Amino acid sequence: MSALTDLTLAEAARLLAAKKVSATELTQAHVDAIEALASLNAFIVTTPERALADAKRADGRIAAGEAGPLEGIPLAIKDLFCTAGIQTTAASRILGGFVPPYESTVSANLWRDGAVCLGKTNLDEFAMGSSNTTSAYGNVVNPWKRRGDNRDLVPGGSSGGSAAAVAARLCLGATATDTGGSIRQPAAFTGTVGIKPTYGRCSRWGIVAFASSLDQAGPMARTVEDCAILLRSMAGHDPKDSTSADIAVPDFAAALGHGVKGLRIGVPKEYRLEGLSPEIAALWEQGIAWLKEAGCTIHEIGLPHAKYALPAYYIVAPAEASSNLARYDGVRFGLRVPGDSLDAQYEATRGEGFGAEVRRRIMIGTYVLSAGYYDAYYLKAQKVRALIARDFDVAWESVDAILTPATPNAAFAIGENQDDPVTMYLNDIFTVTANLAGLPGIAVPAGLDASGLPLGLQVIGRAFDEETVFRVGRAIEQAAGFTAMPQLRAGA
């Protein structure tokens, strides 16, 4: 048997159920791995005592024949999900010392199903970033290195800690969130799988809000099947989130057995960007060839407004963020920096509490919502958003899923792409359309670039059709046979 930290979640679940491994052994192996690779800075808080207590309880339930679907499975939680009694920071100074008295619905669903809590993973501050370099708790290091180059690379963002923890085998899976690509881009950068489900599939209750009409929680893991298992537990209607969908949650993992024969796959011609790297273009062609061999038919489609998705996003998301982040006032929770008046206290608290990227986005949002500019910016962006969503509606008349690259490049070094904010924003060029249209999208590792870094492909599907997205993702996973492993990992 391979090391306990090398197991997939599905394999671990089978061994636990067969009582060949105990939850305590499995958890201890991951607790040790987290300690050994603390240099990755993947976690803001680790909870080893809680993890071992969870594991002990899980072993009891397994012995009593009362095991849940995730009984004894060690998971990491992005530090954007509120966890009762465990510090939750959103990687921001402004939430310093905040200990939620309540539990997010998504994490509560995982504990209900028996999962073990290893700790809270690092992220870009308030999930704003594509490199995990905006965290108040320091950069996360990608477990992968370029061949012959020892420089530290970014794990992507904003869910960089979750991605690094999954890739380095510090956990069997992790929760993450995706507002413009924050699950799929880090998955692609770390050779892991991540799915942003349909808007409304998972409850947003108890997740620190960034842009409420775009935010969606999803899992990251090392296989498509593992993500399917996790999403089934995370998803479901929640009366506490009016935008959570009252739609039955399918057995996503069961859908994987259905194959992809006869599926119609769309390839959007607008995604063949001018200046697209030849490596990314070749990977995309390879993905098309794999799906053809698996029995899919390939169709060129048009998404004529896709090229406007990023600028529209950078109006909508900051606008919503400026409203959501108005709650950080230094009065009710988190950081307070004293001032002579209430306004002075607000300004001092928020001036010191927010990092540079969060401040930029709040200010952009404040400006585009301010009197005289609302129509020119915010309303215009919402209209463009409608056109982007309509492009997809038209596409679904002729295809069942859409295949694109996940990112325009592989992971870059810490400090690169920081010349100006817009350069960093371009990381989400292939992912952001799915957020604006509320559609499910998965990133699956599909190959390595010339320097040995992982590259991913993305599959986008119809609203609430994650099953097809998972099936196509599984077909790519099988064809790619991606077995490369990061240099920094448990047991290496």
Add this chain to the structure above:
Amino acid sequence: MSLDADTIRRIATLARIRVAEDEVATLQGELNGILAWIEQLNAVDTDGIAPLTGAAHMALKMREDVVSDGNIRDKVLANAPERIGPDEAFFAVPKVVE
């Protein structure tokens, strides 16, 4: 359209974020860079298009108009940076009424 330094200061005030005087020029450059990039949306014809406010692919549910939570004063106050008054049952703020 380009934001001048006074507009940067005004936005910071509206957002209740203190910005040091030596940061204004940097922010001005960054925000103008982002806004210039966003300008490309003007090339899209959106006449007669209804704005899309959200991504929910369903009608939002109405809930019963009843109180479903409460009596958790201590939980609400637990994270307050400063509390005041009898039983420390109030959030403290600087004096706002003379």
